Structures are given as C-alpha cells and as structure tokens.
C-alpha cells in the first residue's frame with residue numbers, strides 16, 4: 001500500500017467511525033506534525049472560519065497601515081492573532097485563486113481550473129471534503145469556488161462545501177460536539193460600486209492615498225472611496241460572525257482567517273502580477289493555540305491554506321498538495337522573519353476575462369522576493385489588459401474611463417501605457433528603489449545577474465509544479481470553454497463567429 005492508498009483508507013475509514021476515533025486514526029498518521037505544534041492528541045479539533053473578500057489588496061486594511069479605510073474586525077484578528085504581511089494569491093483572478101486555496105495546489109496545476117469562469121476537475125481533492133470525511137461539519141455562503149461551472153469537472157456541489165443562507169443558519173445545523181469549517185465568501189468589494197457611496201459615507205477625497213500607478217485626480221480618489229465603502233461592509237459582516245462565535249462560546253478554539261482572493265479592481269492591479277494584484281491581506285486568530293500580537297514577514301502562498309487547515313485538524317495533507325502548512329509559524333510564538341526557507345513566492349495567470357480574439361489569455365508567471373519582482377510574459381505579442389478598445393481584463397470603472405479618455409494628457413500617458421499597453425517578455429522591479437513597481441529594470445546591466453538567477457528559480461518552480469508553460473505548452477488554457485458571457489467580437493481569431 002503506498003502513501004496515497006493509505007491516506008485514502010484513512011479517509012474511507014473515517015466515513016464510518018465516530019469523530020473521536022477518526023481523529024485519533026488520522027492523527028496517528030502524522031506524529032511529527034503533532035509534536036511540531038505541541039498539541040495533545042486529546043485536544044478538541046479547532047473550528048475554522050475562513051472569511052474571504054473579493055478583490056481587496058493587502059494594503060487596504062487598518063492593520064496594514066491604511067488610515068482611511070476602517071477594518072476593525074480584520075484589525076482585531078490581526079491584533080489578537082497573527083498578521084501575515086507577505087501573503088500572495090496563486091493567481092490574481094477569482095476562479096484560479098479560489099481553486100488554489102481549496103486544493104492546496106498552484107493554479108497552474110489545476111488544468112482547466114487555471115482560468116476564470118472554468119471548472120475544477122473532481123480529481124483535485126479540496127480541503128472541505130477532506131475535513132468532512134474526517135468528521136467536520138462544513139458549509140459556505142455566497143461566493144465559494146468560482147465563478148464557473150462545477151458539472152463539467154464532474155462535481156455535484158461547490159468545492160467550498162454545502163451552501164447555507166448565512167453563518168447563523170449554518171451554526172444552527174452543527175451537531176453537538178462536532179467541529180465545523182465555514183467559508184464566508186463575500187462579494188465585496190467586487191464591482192460594480194454605487195458611484196459616490198464612499199463620499200456619502202463621510203469619507204474625504206483629500207484623505208485617500210492614491211497608488212502610484214493611478215492618476216491622482218478626484219475621479220480616481222472617489223472611485224477608491226467607493227471601493228473602501230465595500231471593504232468596510234465586508235469587515236462589518238466578519239465582525240458580526242465573530243460576535244456569533246463569541247456568543248456560542250466558540251471563539252477561542254476557532255481558527256479565524258481573513259483574506260481576499262485577488263487585488264483591487266483597478267488598472268494594473270486585479271488580473272496583474274504586481275503587488276496590488278497578488279498581495280493579499282491575511283490575519284489569523286486562534287487563541288487556544290496561537291499567541292497573538294505578532295506580525296510575520298515570511299512569504300505565504302494561497303496554496304498553503306489547505307495543508308494548514310488539514311494539519312490543524314490533525315490530518316496529514318495529501319502529498320499532491322504542493323502548498324506548505326504554516327501551522328508551524330502560527331504556533332511558533334515568533335515574529336518577523338521566522339522560517340528562512342519562506343523567502344519567496346510564485347504567482348501567475350492564464351485567461352482572465354474573455355477579451356482577446358480567439359479567446360486567448362495572457363500567460364505570465366512571477367517570482368516575488370523581498371528585493372525583487374520578476375515577471376515573465378510568455379506571449380508579449382498579446383495585449384495584457386485585453387484587446388483594444390475594450391481592454392476587458394480591466395473591470396469597467398470611473399478610473400478606467402478617466403484613463404482611457406485622458407490617455408494623451410501629460411501625466412496620464414505613462415500610467416495609461418503601464419496599465420493598458422503591451423509589455424516586454426521580461427519585467428524586473430527593484431523594490432528597494434521602486435516599491436510601486438513602475439520602472440522595469442530588466443534591461444539594465446547592473447541587474448543582469450539578478451535577473452538570470454530569478455528566471456532560473458522561476459523555471460525550476462514551474463518544472464516542479466509540472467506547469468505546461470515550462471515545457472512550451474499551455475495552449476489548452478486558451479482553447480477551453482469559458483462559461484461566462486462571451487463577447488462575440490472575440491470568438492475567433494478574425495473576430496467572426498466560428
């Protein structure tokens with residue numbers, strides 16, 4: 001019996017036994033893991049509340065330094081738990097980002113699941129199913145895995161679990177003595193926004209800190225305030241859930257993790273590999289086991305959630321999960337840099353919106369270290385933001401409209417080019433000089449050595465992940481069905497319907 005068969009047997013056995021027996025059986029498979037987290041076998045398994053917003057960059061939380069947006073729930077979880085300030089999604093696009101969370105595998109390992117509006121093949125195990133097989137009560141509300149269609153992948157329910165109207169209703173269904181795992185997938189701050197909602201909520205244009213890749217004009221400032229308005233709505237809902245847990249006496253043995261799926265829906269952010277597209281807020285609170293008041297700088301990838309939750313539940317993550325549990329960091333009581341091996345993270349993307357002739361995507365991969373962001377664009381002949389004049393990989397917004405209408409106006413021109421125009425095969429940003437990632441230094445001699453090293457590290461990672469793009473393939477991502485609304489303009493390479 002190989003390791004995988006053994007785990008399957010453990011899982012199947014788990015379906016028939018009592019929860020205590022199942023937990024004991026599963027824990028016996030992982031003695032090292034138990035020792036590492038200083039857990040007693042008899043400890044009750046933790047509940048898990050995973051709260052994920054939709055399109056929020058890391059910096060737009062109080063705990064990460066934003067002075068305008070109010071995120072008291074996130075800040076509380078960060079203060080009483082651990083703030084992970086170098087957390088990156090696997091791909092800056094809803095479907096592949098959520099697929100990576102659920103499977104513990106890089107988006108590029110998910111076959112069809114690597115695109116937006118796709119499907120997630122059933123052969124990829126997801127952590128809610130594994131927790132359920134081990135006796136957890138599981139559920140989700142609103143946006144779970146997706147958008148996409150589950151049926152073509154061979155599934156009959158959303159990979160995030162059984163759907164419930166809300167957390168309160170779910171809690172009423174949890175059998176006494178059973179641990180639970182709940183996925184709260186908000187639709188905030190995804191567009192569209194009510195224009196002016198941020199201003200009307202009492203916020204001021206002057207207070208906004210405009211990211212360096214956007215024009216600093218009132219239209220953009222107001223758009224950012226509208227985005228803040230929805231970030232705050234998400235945070236208020238998380239606060240309500242914390243209250244429910246508190247009232248039920250469950251707050252201390254619940255792992256509360258708050259994050260997002262990809263960055264803010266603005267040009268050069270969402271659907272891009274730069275920090276504002278891929279760097280995510282993350283705070284984790286679990287007072288029963290985890291010392292609070294810490295910030296950890298180690299890199300965390302979204303592929304690390306599934307193995308972390310499984311290990312915290314006493315289960316051994318399946319070997320097919322390429323992510324690494326960060327339970328050791330949580331229980332370490334350390335802060336700052338903890339594990340020297342966590343000094344980099346990898347991201348990428350394939351097809352986001354259906355916005356290029358023939359349904360083509362924009363394949364690219366990146367390595368992010370503390371010093372550098374290196375991006376390789378595999379098809380530099382394509383338009384990164386989607387074909388003109390729609391540029392469909394950028395969500396429609398007042399900011400997008402302003403930049404398109406003012407593209408010839410002095411200080412907008414360069415920002416427009418950075419967000420909308422074609423890009424070279426190699427992009428390298430020196431974050432010490434250029435944290436906003438605006439000046440590509442890939443062609444400068446002084447960075448030649450660094451670039452070669454980063455490219456080699458990226459190649460090695462891609463090969464290790466079995467990424468088709470490492471082997472000159474990957475065209476399947478351009479050709480597979482797109483289950484969202486397709487603009488007929490892009491259906492075939494000549495723009496005619498096939």
Ligand SMILES: [Ca+2]
Pocket residue numbers: 054055093094190261262
């Ligand atoms: Ca999203």
